[in-house]
Amino acid sequence: MTQISVRVDGASYTDDVEPRTLLVHYLREHLGKVGTVVGCDTSNCGACTVHLDGEAVKSCTVLAVQADGSEVTTIEGISGGDGAQDGSLHPMQKAFHEMHGLQCGYCTPGMIMASIDLVADNPDPSEHEVREGIEGNLCRCTGYQNIVRAVQQAAAEMRGSAPAAPDTLGAQA
Amino acid sequence: MIPAPFDYVRPATVDEALRALADGGEDAKILAGGQSLIPVMRLRLAAPSVVVDLTRVAELRGVREDGDALVIGAMTTHSDVVSDPLIAQHAPLIAQATETVADRQVRHRGTFGGALAHADPAGDLPAVALALDAEFVIAGPAGRRTVPAREFFVDYLTTALAEDEILVEIRVPKLAGQWGMHYEKFNRVAQAWSIVAVAAAVRREDGHIAEARIGLTNMGPTPLRATATEQALAGVAAGADAIAGAAAHAAEGTAPSDDLNAKADYREHLARVLTRRAVAAAAGLPA
Numbered sequence: 180m181t182q183i184s185v186r187v188d189g190a191s192y193t194d195d196v197e198p199r200t201l202l203v204h205y206l207r208e209h210l211g212k213v214g215t216v217v218g219c220d221t222s223n224c225g226a227c228t229v230h231l232d233g234e235a236v237k238s239c240t241v242l243a244v245q246a247d248g249s250e251v252t253t254i255e256g257i258s259g260g261d262g263a264q265d266g267s268l269h270p271m272q273k274a275f276h277e278m279h280g281l282q283c284g285y286c287t288p289g290m291i292m293a294s295i296d297l298v299a300d301n302p303d304p305s306e307h308e309v310r311e312g313i314e315g316n317l318c319r320c321t322g323y324q325n326i327v328r329a330v331q332q333a334a335a336e337m338r339g340s341a342p343a344a345p346d347t348l349g350a351q352a
Numbered sequence: 353m354i355p356a357p358f359d360y361v362r363p364a365t366v367d368e369a370l371r372a373l374a375d376g377g378e379d380a381k382i383l384a385g386g387q388s389l390i391p392v393m394r395l396r397l398a399a400p401s402v403v404v405d406l407t408r409v410a411e412l413r414g415v416r417e418d419g420d421a422l423v424i425g426a427m428t429t430h431s432d433v434v435s436d437p438l439i440a441q442h443a444p445l446i447a448q449a450t451e452t453v454a455d456r457q458v459r460h461r462g463t464f465g466g467a468l469a470h471a472d473p474a475g476d477l478p479a480v481a482l483a484l485d486a487e488f489v490i491a492g493p494a495g496r497r498t499v500p501a502r503e504f505f506v507d508y509l510t511t512a513l514a515e516d517e518i519l520v521e522i523r524v525p526k527l528a529g530q531w532g533m534h535y536e537k538f539n540r541v542a543q544a545w546s547i548v549a550v551a552a553a554v555r556r557e558d559g560h561i562a563e564a565r566i567g568l569t570n571m572g573p574t575p576l577r578a579t580a581t582e583q584a585l586a587g588v589a590a591g592a593d594a595i596a597g598a599a600a601h602a603a604e605g606t607a608p609s610d611d612l613n614a615k616a617d618y619r620e621h622l623a624r625v626l627t628r629r630a631v632a633a634a635a636g637l638p639a
């Protein structure tokens with residue numbers, strides 16, 4: 180066992196973990212943060228994406244011991260902050276909801292965490308840049324169209340311009 | 353899946369890391385970004401007894417200049433490489449190839465040194481290091497040694513690194529003269545490894561190609577130089593026909609694999625086409 184101290188979604192934790200514990204399993208099984216999910220065994224799907232010291236990472240491909248001394252943000256820690264009114268959804272969550280950026284929802288936590296990371300680097304991504312920016316996240320349901328629209332709408336809201344006109348569901352409907 | 357149990361060591365200096373490796377014996381393994389090692393440990397294809405994590409060894413991270421060389425610390429992450437101003441100025445080929453590696457999450461963790469030490473034939477950075485005649489600085493129990501790229505890549509997933517050694521930094525010679533560079537990668541889906549890719553650096557002089565350096569990704573168990581094409585390009589007028597003629601030799605001396613992604617003869621075809629495109633782009637001509 181190795182002792183680690185981490186801040187997760189604003190709260191501090193000190194725990195003994197086996198070195199082989201993956202960060203995603205620490206979050207889910209030790210802390211009960213089941214909003215972060217596991218979708219594959221190959222580091223491809225991105226469903227497990229969280230922010231480690233402010234950068235998007237695949238939490239199935241980081242050891243919990245590597246997060247010692249770090250700050251982790253999961254999908255459960257993003258509402259009520261970052262420009263949202265207290266207790267309300269993060270602009271990225273709101274946009275996925277409004278633009279129908281999900282169907283089964285399994286990829287959504289990872290999509291949202293990767294997209295927030297992308298928009299932090301590139302506040303006004305083109306459609307192509309969104310597609311490249313979330314290439315590490317797989318969605319089996321939506322065909323990505325509405326995910327791309329959601330990310331662009333959230334980006335607009337986060338930079339303070341007017342959100343895109345809501346006629347954009349047409350192509351998928 | 354969950355890796356087999358192991359002991360975890362997190363040294364703060366290269367010397368501490370070397371000691372931890374020596375103490376750990378044969379089954380000790382270095383952990384850099386973990387983006388290749390953790391997946392194989394999860395699948396239990398690797399089960400080291402001791403894992404030596406280099407993440408907190410600050411001296412291994414960052415890019416600096418040292419006279420005629422650019423020096424890239426082994427633990428510099430892919431995303432730091434992509435945004436580094438010195439790399440952009442002296443070796444843009446490295447940044448261009450690194451941008452095609454995996455996805456942004458993997459690039460936040462994965463490291464330049466880890467990708468080179470892993471030496472996957474489909475990895476994008478070994479061919480770039482070979483094309484740029486990079487040198488590898490290796491620390492071991494007996495001190496440091498420097499190995500040229502041509503000797504570093506030994507075989508499939510095998511490098512000149514011994515089990516008790518650490519790749520410390522990579523020295524990339526700054527190129528003098530008017531060089532253009534381009535990385536041309538062929539894969540079928542986002543976030544995928546190269547089926548074949550070509551790294552080209554071309555020096556132009558008075559409308560001629562004075563010198564070309566071409567590295568091939570995934571055309572054999574190690575990265576290769578397209579030597580016949582390099583020789584055919586030396587001194588020719590920089591034009592589409594001359595480049596196409598030289599690129600026709602790109603697959604000579606290669607030994608590509610036959611696998612699910614491509615047959616060997618298809619890879620040879622790709623090597624010729626991608627070499628033509630990469631050299632044309634590096635020479636500033638339309639592809």
Ligand SMILES: Cc1cc2nc3c(=O)[nH]c(=O)nc-3n(C[C@H](O)[C@H](O)[C@H](O)COP(=O)(O)OP(=O)(O)OC[C@H]3O[C@@H](n4cnc5c(N)ncnc54)[C@H](O)[C@@H]3O)c2cc1C
Nearest residue numbers: 382384385386387388389454462463466467469475476519
């Ligand atoms: C989904 C996915 C897609 C990917 N796509 C691509 C791609 O398109 N192109 C590409 O090139 N790569 C790709 N990669 C691999 C990525 O580039 C990895 O970052 C890289 O292969 C390994 O770097 P790392 O720092 O994570 O090393 P690790 O996984 O930590 O280590 C890899 C190996 O190198 C050894 N090692 C690491 N550092 C040192 C050192 N300093 N000294 C001695 N030995 C060392 C380790 O012991 C281990 O055996 C992908 C990975 C994933 C998960």
Ligand code: FES
Nearest residue numbers: 218219224225239
């Ligand atoms: S569960 Fe982490 S990438 Fe799929």
Ligand code: FES
Nearest residue numbers: 282284318319320
């Ligand atoms: S909504 Fe089902 S996987 Fe994306």
